[in-house]
Amino acid sequence: MPLLEIKALTKNFGGLAAVSNVDMTLDQDQLVGLIGPNGAGKTTLFNLITGVYEPSEGDVLLEADGKVQRLNGEKPYHIADLGLSRTFQNIRLFKDLSVLDNVLIAMNSKNKEGFVASVLRLPKFYQKESEMRAEARRLLEIFDLQAKAENLARNLPYGEQRRLEIVRALATKPKILFLDEPAAGMNPQETAELTELIRKIQKEFHITILLIEHDMSLVMEVCERIYVLEYGRILAEGTPAEIKSNPEVIKAYLGGDL
Ligand SMILES: Nc1ncnc2c1ncn2[C@@H]1O[C@H](COP(=O)(O)OP(=O)(O)OP(=O)(O)O)[C@@H](O)[C@H]1O
Numbered sequence: 004m005p006l007l008e009i010k011a012l013t014k015n016f017g018g019l020a021a022v023s024n025v026d027m028t029l030d031q032d033q034l035v036g037l038i039g040p041n042g043a044g045k046t047t048l049f050n051l052i053t054g055v056y057e058p059s060e061g062d063v064l065l066e067a068d069g070k071v072q073r074l075n076g077e078k079p080y081h082i083a084d085l086g087l088s089r090t091f092q093n094i095r096l097f098k099d100l101s102v103l104d105n106v107l108i109a110m111n112s113k114n115k116e117g118f119v120a121s122v123l124r125l126p127k128f129y130q131k132e133s134e135m136r137a138e139a140r141r142l143l144e145i146f147d148l149q150a151k152a153e154n155l156a157r158n159l160p161y162g163e164q165r166r167l168e169i170v171r172a173l174a175t176k177p178k179i180l181f182l183d184e185p186a187a188g189m190n191p192q193e194t195a196e197l198t199e200l201i202r203k204i205q206k207e208f209h210i211t212i213l214l215i216e217h218d219m220s221l222v223m224e225v226c227e228r229i230y231v232l233e234y235g236r237i238l239a240e241g242t243p244a245e246i247k248s249n250p251e252v253i254k255a256y257l258g259g260d261l
């Protein structure tokens with residue numbers, strides 16, 4: 004049974020089928036790529052899976068403890084609680100808070116049972132608080148942001164803000180992480196470093212990752228499987244080698260440097 008199964012998923016915006024009859028499976032511990040030209044429906048697919056939009060048709064099914072749960076129409080916070088976490092194509096940080104606080108807020112969103120303890124300032128609260136800080140610093144270290152923990156998020160260079168976004172998404176301890184163009188706007192050096200990091204976190208945290216990326220070299224290098232979307236439909240699915248040599252894909256990219 005796949006961890007996440009998408010069946011005949013469709014989203015219509017007026018007359019436009021932004022996502023059309025999409026089937027997709029994500030297995031445990033897989034790093035899967037999602038590519039396609041601008042406007043192909045990649046972000047819309049993330050929005051459907053994470054509850055930002057309700058599907059017009061089709062199903063999003065999550066396997067958890069041997070049971071299958073239907074995510075269609077569930078609220079984003081409920082889907083996040085079930086272990087699906089994402090980053091956004093446009094950076095969404097609390098720019099006037101510190102780097103560390105940005106991570107702690109993301110963790111807190113998962114720590115509702117700690118609310119009573121925190122209001123009453125029970126000993127449990129202080130213990131939990133210090134555990135969370137340690138965990139946040141550990142994540143920042145993995146992403147080489149530990150020296151910036153007390154800086155305001157807005158003062159980080161662009162590439163570091165992108166990395167902080169991923170730290171925030173990981174802070175919720177997701178089962179599945181959805182990354183929407185994490186290398187957008189990065190220089191080649193930063194992109195190469197991020198490629199390494201994505202591979203590392205996928206292994207270290209045993210998570211499943213679906214990665215939207217325009218940088219083909221990044222996708223081809225790190226992904227085990229790749230889905231190609233065009234005009235809202237799946238054009239191809241396969242290993243990087245299969246995708247690279249697929250005539251339909253080459254045509255869709257107009258002979259671009261795949
Ligand atoms: N809320 C919305 N209302 C109407 N149309 C929308 C909405 N969101 C997306 N679309 C349209 O759906 C199509 C798919 O958009 P989407 O953002 O999913 O593409 P994408 O593959 O992520 O593109 P990009 O690579 O540029 O990020 C586009 O034609 C877009 O204009």
Ligand SMILES: [Mg+2]
Nearest residue numbers: 045046047092
């Ligand atoms: Mg997009």
